[in-house]
Amino acid sequence: MSDALLKVRDLKIGATVYPPSGKPHDIEIVHGVSFDLEKGKVLGLIGESGAGKSTIGLSAMAYGRGGVKITGGEVWVNGQDILKQGIRDLRRLRGATVTYVSQSAAASFNPAKKIMEQVTEAAILQGKFSRKEAEERAVRLFDKLGLPNPETIGNRYPHQVSGGQLQRCMTALALCPEPDLVVFDEPTTALDVTTQIDVLMAIKAAIRDTGVAALYITHDLAVVAQVSDDIMVLRMGETVEYGPVDQIINNPQEEYTQALVSVRSIDHEEKRPTPEPVLTVNHVTARYRGTNFDVLRNISVDLHEGQTLAVVGESGSGKSTLARVITGLLPPAEGEINFAGRALSPALEQRSKEDLRELQMIYQMADTAMNPRQTVGTIIGRPLEFYFGMRGAEKRKRIKELLEEIEMGDGFIDRYPAELSGGQKQRVCIARALAAKPKLIICDEVTSALDPLVADGILKLLLNLQKIENVAYLFITHDLATVRAIADSIAVMYQGKVVRYGTKSEVLSPPFDDYTDLLLSSVPEMKLGWLEEVIAHRKMESAGN
Amino acid sequence: MHPILKLLVQRIALSLLLLLAASAMIFIGTQILPGDVAQSILGQSATPESLANLRAELGLNEPALTRYFDWLFGALQGDLGTALTNGRDIAESLGARLKNTLFLAFWAAVISVPLAIFLGLLAVRYQNRWPDKLISAVTLTSISIPEFLIGYVLMYFISVKLGWFTSVSTIYDSMSLGEKLSAIALPVTVLTLVVLAHMMRMTRAAILNVMQSAYIETAELKGLSMFNIIRKHAFPNAIAPIVNVVMLNLAYLVVGVVVVEVVFVYPGMGQYLVDHVSKRDVPVVQACGLIFAAVYIGLNMVADIVSILANPRLRHPK
Incomplete structure (x- = not known):
């Protein structure tokens, strides 16, 4: 375990709250979380809103959003405790060793700058690549992520491409500087199901091909089951269950995890139409x-x-x-x-x-x-x-x-x-x-x-x-x-x-029309290997046509 | 037609329409003033006959609408009429005054706009720390003190006590540029102090607003320094509101400098206007009003055009 890329020990994170009545005060939102992530592996962080999963993800970059502060514990990246580093060292870490993909690419791209400039910015600034090398790498990533016209899409402005395409551009932005670790923060949550499946496939292939490690944050257990090696279930800033994906999905130990796996247990008998x-x-x-x-x-x-x-x-x-x-x-x-x-x-x-x-x-x-x-x-x-x-x-x-x-x-x-x-x-x-x-x-x-x-x-x-x-x-x-x-x-x-x-x-x-079929088959299912099955099925169908 | 071109044409047409409306308002305003021009020119020596003669001579017996269009078409051809009080061509005397006012406004703008934006950026960089508070305190103090008071205080210390610059800023065509700049140093300082706070506060607010955006967080997580984040990512998106307030202040530098001009005896438009208002010289007042309206509308139009051009969604449609 000593060669782990990311090692988090007893991480504690606090924030200042401003209640409508009463004085502002500090509270603890993450209470001592520990985990390891090896090179090339994917760890899924899952939980409801307020579970602290985004906050934990950003701590891998020693970053606190808004009034959030890391108050205790250790975060080791490549053998260095980054919580002890100064802002200059952290700047070299951010955007080079560890990068970030946010939930809303639409808001995370600067509307006034071309996509290519933003995708290559960190790689050039951090001295990883020359401008020419970075742009070539970006085009290769656009291609790998299945974006249309990879040669020219970088010349467009963020508002000129669709939401699903922009989310893939954001993934290219994160992968461009050849990082060791990417933090994916709900990268497909804002997308339609039929778009989500494409982006999910693209992200999974990119992780596999570049050998990068990833923290994958989401509230959707079915999604995280498709891309992760390990899963950590979080609730109110504490670890509920942490283990290999197979165990979490097929044999959850904790009651809360069981509830997450079996969610949507509503049985509703369909009523017959009335005449009026x-x-x-x-x-x-x-x-x-x-x-x-x-x-x-x-x-x-x-x-x-x-x-x-x-x-x-x-x-x-x-x-x-x-x-x-x-x-x-x-x-x-x-x-x-x-x-x-x-x-x-x-x-x-x-x-x-x-x-x-x-x-x-x-x-x-x-x-x-x-x-x-x-x-x-x-x-x-x-x-x-x-x-x-x-x-x-x-x-x-x-x-x-x-x-x-x-x-x-x-x-x-x-x-x-x-x-x-x-x-x-x-x-x-x-x-x-x-x-x-x-x-x-x-x-x-x-x-x-x-x-x-x-x-x-x-x-x-x-x-x-x-x-x-x-x-x-x-x-x-x-x-x-x-x-x-x-x-x-x-x-x-x-x-x-x-x-x-x-x-x-x-x-x-069945029989379904084409669109309903696409819609139904795109809904993530809570089982391992579902994504591969769908991809294989669609490839077969398109070959059949 | 490119959609942005259509927007620009619309905006310019709107400005012209606005200017037309402003000219009508100015004309109506001067018409409903109580009293009679002929009466005030003749004063004590007015007899019913001389009044009637003068009215006919000045064209005051024509219907108001005719007089408005005569005036408007004259103004479009550069003929603003003759001053009632001294019989001189208004366009000529106004031209020289306008040149002086623009000269003063230009130098005040050259100093205050970059300074305000720089101070605004500095305030953002050190938000809520002492440089930010100091900048805000000083600029807000200077905007709160009436400009004539700042003028007299500067005059007392800098020209009377220290003798660096002259307290009377009258300039002549025969002066060299250096002499002129030395003469206007004090009014330029006063004007800079007056407009600085507004522009600096707006720059600060606009950039801080942009700094809340998710793409600023993206830039931070790319490891960019604070300076690069503001320069590359925040400023380009804050241009529109900043330009708007800069243009408002430039308009103020042309239109609102009456007090400063009077304090420093500077031969600009403001003094000219005040002189002729007190003499009830209606054609001069109308001409000044028209020029001020044109400056105001023109500068605001420029601000809008810059805002349109600064918007990537309009510049590069889908």
Whole structure:
């Protein structure tokens, strides 16, 4: 073990917190973590948000983000304790020996500079290569990572390439100076599943071909299982379980790891369509003002009372635009929408208070959907006042009932959103939508920003509430696991069109159309070797064609 | 047509439209002033006949719209009319004054803009440490003191006590450049002190804002030094807000220097304007107003054009 490339011993990391009430104070966020990483190996760090995985990853570069400080322990890179080094030595380490790939390449590239300049910058600055050598190496890496036009893509600006391509450019940026270790921090989390699989393949091949070691940080166990040799499961700054990937996936010892492996255990019996749908979208076509590009093309779907229609597709497929059309924020260019047995006015201004009440919405970012200066009681009480004219004790009683329904209890009534966890915030948003006693709730990616176990809890709550309140959900998501868990019927959208529509069992059973097949086969599965199987399968198919 | 060219043409057309609107406002403003030009020229010697004659001579009996267009078309051809008080051609006397004002503004800008940006960068480099605090304290103090007071204080110490520079900044065409620069040293210092804080604070804020971005973290993790991070990655993305505030201050150097010009008896536009306002010389006031509006709108247009050109998304569309 003495020849380990990266050796972390009893690492402790602290941060200063600024609570909304009270004085700023220091807390410890990582409590003594130890691990080893040998040359050419990949260690997956996995955990929920707040587990400290990014913080631990950045400590391999002796870097603390924001007010984060490394307070104790040792980090040895190539036999040197980097925590004892000064800033000059650290600068030689960063960008040369250890490099970093961030979650959002779109934000991590300087918008004012060409890609090539940024990819080669560290290698040239650190004196590893001349400009010419670095650029040649970058082109080879672009090629290896499967980027189109590797010779010329470096001359483009970051905004001129797609998100998936930029994430691969970021990987090239990290590999260009021939580092010993790359820290991958959620490199595929922001991508669509069909793009994620390509980037994942590219990263895996690049790690294999260059022999570089990697720390791979993610919250998605199925993803990390495809690329890692070892896995360390973290929770609240402590190691839960640490071992070879095979043991963690196939024989997890700790209860928490078992829960992560078996997540999405929801069993949902699909309901049969009723004769009278609560919502009918009829041949709707929509475009944004000032453009003549159809964002939605001839969409027709039905949603039945007390059931869930999942609208699934990649970013840019038009699923959120469909929600905007149904809510009246974007009047359709053609087509009509029937709701609860009546025609809905295309524009929001012409809709009655009853229309507004019966059609509620829950958003992806619970944070920004609530006024941070209002208490939970005020937020949930507002629709009660507005739609039912409730006041005083009557209103307070109803708010407490709603808090009971979302399994939070009336102790939260006077709290502010900043004092709640991500899952609790989303529950408050659900209570606010329910307060209006709606017939239909549009859920726009409501679990996408949440950790898997928390998301699971939200989905169970939504299904439970559906049984009690008989409310219908239009559930917009890009996550097929969520769809399997919650849907009664499914509409698959691609480039503004519904390419597949029917009950859940119809849509998820073969024969598939090409796009649905691609989408379904791209969802990472919690088993070893899944990535290789998919690659082999696709190669066979393309050879067959 | 390249989309950026379209944007630029739109922006320039908008500026022209704005200038037209400003000219109308200036004209209307001077028309609704109480009192009568003929009355104030003649003063005590006014008789009903002489008033009527003078009005006819000055064209004051024409409808306002006719007079506006006459004035506007004249101005477009460089004819700003004649001053009522001394009968001289306005364009000629204004030209000399404008040249002096631009001379003063130019040297103030040459010193203050690079200095402000340098101090802003320095403040970012040593954020929340003593150099940052010192720079902020000094520049904020200087912007808080009225400019005439700074002017008199400088005059007292530098020209009266030390005798380095003259306290009267009057310049003539016959002076050499060196003599002229020596003469305007004090007003340039005052103007620099006045505009420094605004530009320096904006540079600091704009760059600090950019320093929050994820790509600055990327640069840090590449092992770049703080100086290189600011120079290569932060500054190019902070140009637009900085240019905007620089242009606003340049406009102030041309348009807002009245007080400084009066304090130092400098023969610029400001003094000229103040003299003629007190004499109710409407054509001169209108001409000065038009020039000031053109300078303001023009400089802001330049700021917008630079912002557009500095945006890589507009310069290199998908």
